[in-house]
Every structure is written in structure tokens, then in C-alpha cells.
Amino acid sequence: MAFIDMPLEELKRYNPERKEPKDFDAFWEKSIEEAHKFPLNPVFKKVDFYMKTVETYDLTFSGYNGEQIKGWFILPAADSAAADRAKDKKFPCVIKYIGYHGGRGFPFDHLIYPSAGYAQLIMDTRGQGSSFVLHGDTPDAHGSGPKADGVMTKGIESPESYYYRRVFIDAVRAVEAAKSHPKIDPERIAVTGGSQGGGITLAVSGLVPEVRIAMPQVPFLCHYRRAVELVDSFPYQEIVLYLKSHRDRVDTVFNTLSYFDGINFAARARAKALFSVGLMDITCPPSTVFAAYNYYAGPKEIKIYEFNQHEGGGSFHILETLKFLTDL
Secondary structure: OOOOOHHHHHHHOOOOOOOOOHHHHHHHHHHHHHHHHOOOEEEEEEEOOOOOOOOEEEEEEEEEOEEEEEEEEEOOOOOHHHOOOOOEEEEEEEEOOOOOOOOOOOOOHOHHHHHOOEEEEEEOOOOOOOOOOOOOOOOOOOOOOOOOOOOOOOOOOOOOOOOOHHHHHHHHHHHHHHHOOOOOEEEEEEEEEEHHHHHHHHHHHHHHOOOOEEEEOOOOOEEEEEHHHOOOOOOOOHHHHHHHHHOHHHHHHHHHHHHHOOHHOOOOOEEEOOOOOOOEOOOOOOHHHHHHHHOOOOOEEEEEEEOOOOOOOHHHHHHHHHHHHHHO
16 A cells, blocks of 8 residues: 555644534533433443453443443452552543444453553443444444445434434543542543544543543544545545435535534643554545644644554554553
């Protein structure tokens, strides 16, 4: 795969015009306010997956519209060195959001950060987890109008009905669920994820000012118009397929997407951030990642993987995140 986007020096300066609705903040304030009408009801049910160095919990909490969202909650074992070092016996927590089509899988799929001494909450993504390596356990109870396969155009007729409104509110409430646990230090919260998980990370970093660290890896859900005009890969191609049929809805679609664009959340974020990008990425083109990075309002750095695609830095970048988290 060759380079498909701008030269690196241009990417570093790339600041496209932000298409931000005038009621962007009011829309999200109302959405979060509506979610808070429902009790969070976090339930941490201890489960045994035959691992001795961590404690694992099957997590359920109320997300959008009070609907039940599944997840995993993992703590270093009570008799571990990490538990002994925990400040006031409370752990910093890393909240992980999953990539497109993925689900929460099993707890042993998520052991890196707990092995490094952090608590971890993994949020299942509603309506996903049936066509990827990791399975999911959370349905999406909401129907939609006509859509392309996948979830990118589900409910895209309006911001109120769009699929990612529900997901982003679920993600905000996942932070609240983590902070509710008695062994978590609520002032030491990090959020992370790759691809779709990176896009959700950006949304949460813009919506939850208490988040201390954000680590969006090769983030998806950014600079939609640029993405669909530059690459013909999925999932962005779902939007193209929808508009091929619904040729009269171009303005409607991109107006809806403007409420969910990572660029607009980045402009509101204050957490210390570590981004990653692959310069040969044809799934989340480099210019879409740099657009979010360049607008990001908090302290930030980006790791650039020149000859990599959507895998970004892979294990090399996981090491970078572990270094970055030492400030948590």
C-alpha cells in the first residue's frame, strides 16, 4: 500500500474548516441530562475465569435511555504488588472502547493494563460483536429507517435518532460506572480505544472534563466528508452506499454527522492525549486523524507510524501507551 494522503508536513498543518452545528453543546448537554434521569445502577458481579493475578467482574450499568450495557471490570488481585502500591488502596482506571464490529469478548482478552497495575473497564458496544474476533453481549433496542449494512447509517436521518448518539452516551456513563466503584480513584481516569474505540475516546474526552488522559489510537469517526471522498473502504463506504440510493439526503446526512465528528469533540477536550496514526491507513485516512489531532485543545502528542496501515503501531504503540500512563 502506497501513501494515499498528503505529505507529512502538510498533515501536520492540516486544519480544515469545522462544520459545527450552532446547538452542538446544547444537543449533548440535553442528551447527557436525559441519560441522568435513569439511575446508573452499576452491578459488579465477580466471575471466575481461572486467572490468579486479576479479579474479574461481569459489569452491567444503565446507558442511553436507561438501557442495560454490559462490560468487564478487571482489578489487579488483592494480594498483588499493584494492590499494595495503590494509593489509599484505590486504583487508577483505564476505560477501553472497542473497534468497529467488535464486542467485549472475554476478560482474558484485556489483560495488558491490569497487568501493569491499572484497573480496567471494557465497555461492550451495543448492537455489535457478531462479525469480528471479539463477541458482544449488548443489543441495540432501537430500530431505524433505511440504512446500509453496518451501523454507520443507522438512524442517520437526524442527530436524535443516530446510532452513535446512543453509543456516546453509553460511553459517558461507562466513565460514571468506573468512578462509582469503591476501589477506583475518580480523579485518575483514562480513556482509550482503537479505530471506532478511538473515535469514542475523542467523544468522551470532549464530553467528560474530569477525564485525565485520552489515548485515541488511529481514530475513526473523524472528518467524515474528507473520509468518504478520499477512500472507498469500509466502514466509511457505508455512508457512500446510503447516499448512492438516497441522493436527496446529502445535506441531511452530513448535518447529522457534524454532531458526532471527532474534530468537534477534540476542540473541547482538555485531557492529556496520546494519538496514533498510520500514514498508509486506508480505513481512517491520515488527514482525518490529523484534523482531530490538530484541533485537539488539550496537551497532546502523536506517534506516527510511517509505513503502517490501520494497525497503526500495534504492540509498539501499546508500549507507548504504558509509558504515557505513568502520569495517571
